[in-house]
Amino acid sequence: MSGLTIHDRPNSYIGRSVSRPNIRRLVEGKGRFTDDMSLPRMLFAAFLRSPYAHAEIVTIDTSAAEAAPGVVRVVTGKEMADVCSPWVGVLTHLEGLKSQPQYALPIEKATWQGEAVVAVVAETRAQAEDAVELVEVEWNELPVVADMEMALDEATHVIHSDLGDNLAWQREFATDGIDAVFEAADQVVEETFHFGRHTGVTLEARSILSDYDSSEEQLTVYLATQTPHMMQTLFAKHMGLEDHRVRVISGDVGGAFGIKVHSYADEYATVALSIMLKRPVKFIADRLESFTNDIHARDHRITARMAVSQDGEIQAIDYDDVTGVGPYSVYPRTSGIEANQVVNMTGAQYACPNYRARTNVVFQNKTPMCQYRAVGHPILTALTEGLVDKAADAIGMDPVDIRRKNLLPDDGYPCKSPTGMLFEQLSHQESLEKIVQMMDYETLRKEQAVLRDQGVYRGIGIATFIEVTNPSAMFYGIGGAPISAQDGATIRLDAKGNIIVQTGVTEQGQGTEAVIAQVAATALGVTMDKIKVLTGDTDITPYGGGTWASRAAGVGGEAAAQAGHALRQRILEVAAIMLQADAATLDIQENVIVDVADGRERISLAEVGRVAYYRPDTLPKDFQSELMVTRHYVPKDYPFAFTNGVQASYLEVDPATGIVTLLNHWVVEDCGTVINPQLVDEQIRGGVVQGIGGALYEECLYSPEGQLLNGNMADYLVPMAGEMPDIQVAHVESRTADSELGAKGAGEAGTAGAPGAIMNAINDALKPLNARVTRQPFTPERILQALKTV
Amino acid sequence: MDKAVQISMSVNSEAVNRTVEPRQSLADFIRNELELTGTHVGCEHGVCGACTVRLDGQIVRGCLTLAVQADGCTVETIEGLTESGEIADLQNAFVTRNAAQCGFCTPGMLLTAAELLVADPGASREEIRKHISGNYCRCTGYQAVVDAIESTARSRLGEAS
Numbered sequence: 001m002s003g004l005t006i007h008d009r010p011n012s013y014i015g016r017s018v019s020r021p022n023i024r025r026l027v028e029g030k031g032r033f034t035d036d037m038s039l040p041r042m043l044f045a046a047f048l049r050s051p052y053a054h055a056e057i058v059t060i061d062t063s064a065a066e067a068a069p070g071v072v073r074v075v076t077g078k079e080m081a082d083v084c085s086p087w088v089g090v091l092t093h094l095e096g097l098k099s100q101p102q103y104a105l106p107i108e109k110a111t112w113q114g115e116a117v118v119a120v121v122a123e124t125r126a127q128a129e130d131a132v133e134l135v136e137v138e139w140n141e142l143p144v145v146a147d148m149e150m151a152l153d154e155a156t157h158v159i160h161s162d163l164g165d166n167l168a169w170q171r172e173f174a175t176d177g178i179d180a181v182f183e184a185a186d187q188v189v190e191e192t193f194h195f196g197r198h199t200g201v202t203l204e205a206r207s208i209l210s211d212y213d214s215s216e217e218q219l220t221v222y223l224a225t226q227t228p229h230m231m232q233t234l235f236a237k238h239m240g241l242e243d244h245r246v247r248v249i250s251g252d253v254g255g256a257f258g259i260k261v262h263s264y265a266d267e268y269a270t271v272a273l274s275i276m277l278k279r280p281v282k283f284i285a286d287r288l289e290s291f292t293n294d295i296h297a298r299d300h301r302i303t304a305r306m307a308v309s310q311d312g313e314i315q316a317i318d319y320d321d322v323t324g325v326g327p328y329s330v331y332p333r334t335s336g337i338e339a340n341q342v343v344n345m346t347g348a349q350y351a352c353p354n355y356r357a358r359t360n361v362v363f364q365n366k367t368p369m370c371q372y373r374a375v376g377h378p379i380l381t382a383l384t385e386g387l388v389d390k391a392a393d394a395i396g397m398d399p400v401d402i403r404r405k406n407l408l409p410d411d412g413y414p415c416k417s418p419t420g421m422l423f424e425q426l427s428h429q430e431s432l433e434k435i436v437q438m439m440d441y442e443t444l445r446k447e448q449a450v451l452r453d454q455g456v457y458r459g460i461g462i463a464t465f466i467e468v469t470n471p472s473a474m475f476y477g478i479g480g481a482p483i484s485a486q487d488g489a490t491i492r493l494d495a496k497g498n499i500i501v502q503t504g505v506t507e508q509g510q511g512t513e514a515v516i517a518q519v520a521a522t523a524l525g526v527t528m529d530k531i532k533v534l535t536g537d538t539d540i541t542p543y544g545g546g547t548w549a550s551r552a553a554g555v556g557g558e559a560a561a562q563a564g565h566a567l568r569q570r571i572l573e574v575a576a577i578m579l580q581a582d583a584a585t586l587d588i589q590e591n592v593i594v595d596v597a598d599g600r601e602r603i604s605l606a607e608v609g610r611v612a613y614y615r616p617d618t619l620p621k622d623f624q625s626e627l628m629v630t631r632h633y634v635p636k637d638y639p640f641a642f643t644n645g646v647q648a649s650y651l652e653v654d655p656a657t658g659i660v661t662l663l664n665h666w667v668v669e670d671c672g673t674v675i676n677p678q679l680v681d682e683q684i685r686g687g688v689v690q691g692i693g694g695a696l697y698e699e700c701l702y703s704p705e706g707q708l709l710n711g712n713m714a715d716y717l718v719p720m721a722g723e724m725p726d727i728q729v730a731h732v733e734s735r736t737a738d739s740e741l742g743a744k745g746a747g748e749a750g751t752a753g754a755p756g757a758i759m760n761a762i763n764d765a766l767k768p769l770n771a772r773v774t775r776q777p778f779t780p781e782r783i784l785q786a787l788k789t790v
Numbered sequence: 791m792d793k794a795v796q797i798s799m800s801v802n803s804e805a806v807n808r809t810v811e812p813r814q815s816l817a818d819f820i821r822n823e824l825e826l827t828g829t830h831v832g833c834e835h836g837v838c839g840a841c842t843v844r845l846d847g848q849i850v851r852g853c854l855t856l857a858v859q860a861d862g863c864t865v866e867t868i869e870g871l872t873e874s875g876e877i878a879d880l881q882n883a884f885v886t887r888n889a890a891q892c893g894f895c896t897p898g899m900l901l902t903a904a905e906l907l908v909a910d911p912g913a914s915r916e917e918i919r920k921h922i923s924g925n926y927c928r929c930t931g932y933q934a935v936v937d938a939i940e941s942t943a944r945s946r947l948g949e950a951s
Binding site for chain 1: 811813814821825826827828829830831832833834835837838840867868869872881884885886888890891892893894895896897900915916918919920922923924925926927928929930931932933934935936
């Protein structure tokens with residue numbers, strides 16, 4: 001066997017922009033999304049949902065609904081609880097985090113507008129929805145906790161009286177002597193940032209089709225999810241089944257972004273209904289149900305300050321955060337992680353030793369909040385970079401210069417942040433210099449100055465960031481969540497010389513299957529067309545965590561690399577016998593066994609397959625070929641593989657209308673090994689636009705009564721093609737030594753950095769007008785308010 | 791419920807006869823009655839464009855059009871356009887440029903783009919962006935989609951000249 005690493009393999013696919021093997025069916029309309037599935041005797045579920053943000057369920061009359069055409073069953077919370085047990089969304093490593101047991105359908109009261117209360121199952125979706133209209137519920141309205149700022153006030157109603165108060169979790173971190181640092185500082189800048197509550201708006205709504213076969217006690221759930229094995233375990237646990245009696249199949253998933261990494265009450269309810277009825281039951285959320293039930297994120301108010309010396313040394317950061325997470329901590333990942341990430345990583349790209357963070361995570365009567373793409377990063381990046389720009393302005397320093405001075409030096413690794421985040425190797429300085437060149441910073445500043453004299457207000461905003469990827473068990477497993485940090489790949493050679501790869505990581509359009517195929521093809525020495533990748537089925541893939549926290553390429557890819565190496569060795573052992581050669585003198589190149597020495601072609605992979613499977617009688621009696629291998633991988637040396645990057649925005653603000661026009665956007669990102677440049681760049685671009693959505697357009701607006709005011713896609717704005725700029729992307733490659741592949745995650749970096757860059761650019765544009773905005777999204781109205789014109 | 795109505799139409803060049811409820815949308819009819827699942831339902835408000843299909847040669851929102859409105863009409867969906875090869879170049883450009891990620895918006899996006907390619911193959915990037923602004927994509931950030939449409943337009947112009 002050749003001693004080459006995956007980076008030195010001949011005909012390597014690492015670093016090549018090969019097309020995704022699974023994209024063709026999507027462009028031909030042959031995708032296999034969950035709602036495209038139909039099963040014999042399939043029924044449809046619809047839910048009566050609470051019209052109130054907080055109300056006691058006094059009585060429920062289901063008689064008219066039960067008599068409606070096509071209705072098979074109407075189920076309330078009490079009956080539902082006989083089949084599906086409740087859950088509590090806490091993890092032990094978030095010490096003190098508390099939540100109330102949550103039921104698939106609530107029994108006593110509804111705690112947010114849109115919570116499913118009664119399930120109706122009928123022969124068609126239309127019949128089920130018609131019958132929902134006939135269910136009579138008598139409600140007793142309860143006081144609503146809408147404003148997170150008031151959730152902890154003495155006078156505020158406590159949502160779950162068992163819990164004693166509305167405080168879900170609290171964390172405080174402080175380094176020694178920080179008050180003295182602020183007192184002695186040359187300059188202290190202060191700012192309050194508001195981050196608007198928004199949601200993922202996957203174009204495919206949450207979708208589930210659950211089928212229960214009582215003869216085999218077998219539950220099969222077709223589910224649009226990022227985490228099939230986690231959902232298998234959760235459905236088994238709460239339905240009282242063994243894990244191996246539950247199969248979760250995730251076909252094509254129409255956008256996920258973290259929305260489909262959680263478990264949802266209406267999905268448990270659908271599974272329970274299929275068990276009750278012993279028939280397939282489908283539930284596809286409509287858009288209003290999506291807006292009121294898909295997790296929301298980012299609802300934070302942060303008051304912060306930064307100490308800086310006159311010569312530009314960032315000396316201390318201090319902030320106070322309150323975040324409202326809805327009435328329950330979401331199961332099983334909890335609603336404390338976003339605030340926790342902000343505590344862990346704020347300011348961590350800078351060599352700033354003095355740090356204090358305080359966060360209160362509070363309950364309120366709004367849709368539950370949980371992890372959404374880039375979890376916490378857009379908040380902590382905007383918070384940090386907003387303060388840095390304000391500090392630079394206070395001491396009259398250029399925004400690039402203050403970052404040059406304070407960003408961690410590229411030769412200072414490994415190192416630790418004040419909160420203990422361990423950085424293996426980052427490239428802040430090189431990335432910053434690269435983006436300064438890409439955008440031609442000096443020229444842009446001159447252009448900006450010239451245009452300002454002409455009454456045109458353009459701004460340049462920069463945001464440096466770190467991103468946590470490739471998590472070990474320190475993220476969830478350590479706290480007791482049934483979430484796998486390790487992942488596996490099973491690879492086999494078939495009798496015709498093709499390769500089948502089964503992987504525990506999943507595909508939602510990122511290109512997971514392409515990346516796994518590239519890695520496997522490279523490790524083996526075969527061409528991409530020989531490879532088929534299977535994902536998203538708990539019955540056939542190795543146990544794994546799925547796709548989240550930018551782990552698919554780095555963790556799943558490494559497992560595929562190691563499995564590929566092992567299978568190549570097994571294949572070469574068979575070939576060596578057939579050729580009466582030493583396996584160490586052979587290799588596989590482009591589907592052919594070759595001599596390492598001179599590359600001479602010996603026999604094809606298909607010939608090895610033929611002999612191993614059909615003519616094993618021609619192999620020695622004491623030899624058994626094993627042409628299917630499994631390897632697993634979990635990061636061990638570092639709890640997380642941190643990545644870094646920097647984004648820059650160039651935009652124009654119209655002071656008359658408050659409208660922001662995005663002119664250009666640049667990203668330099670370091671995700672270690674870039675396996676497929678095109679796919680990485682498209683992850684970055686898509687992520688940037690999602691970040692821009694949060695910065696400029698997207699917000700779940702609520703009335704004081706806790707009613708969602710814009711639960712449709714006409715009123716909730718998302719980025720459209722016409723408003724988005726082209727985005728220039730470049731890379732620095734600092735590989736992680738934790739794996740042979742060296743790949744870190746890339747899926748969330750775009751979203752992490754964009755809002756901070758946009759905010760800083762807007763404020764740079766508004767500076768000559770003495771206006772600032774810090775409340776996201778930066779709508780025209782808010783900009784005009786800052787300009788005091790409305 | 792309103793009385794069911796008998797309708798007939800041509801869908802992807804095949805004659806179709808069905809009895810439907812007057813309230814059924816064209817998108818639901820295509821997906822549920824005809825089992826042509828390439829047409830997707832995203833927002834049910836006529837905003838996102840995932841349900842875009844052709845009705846008598848014009849693109850329409852399948853979620854805002856009733857199946858009964860298509861009685862006697864010609865309907866074309868992504869399956870029909872794929873089968874005929876009409877947009878094979880555009881589909882190839884989407885594959886090469888990775889202009890689809892999750893693929894849920896893609897069929898609607900392709901139908902909208904196909905209209906522009908016929909009407910104005912010389913469209914600028916800005917005009918392309920404007921034209922597809924009624925089709926939401928949450929994954930790509932649109933740049934790859936614009937690139938794919940632009941390169942198809944340019945090669946069509948090149949072939950025509």
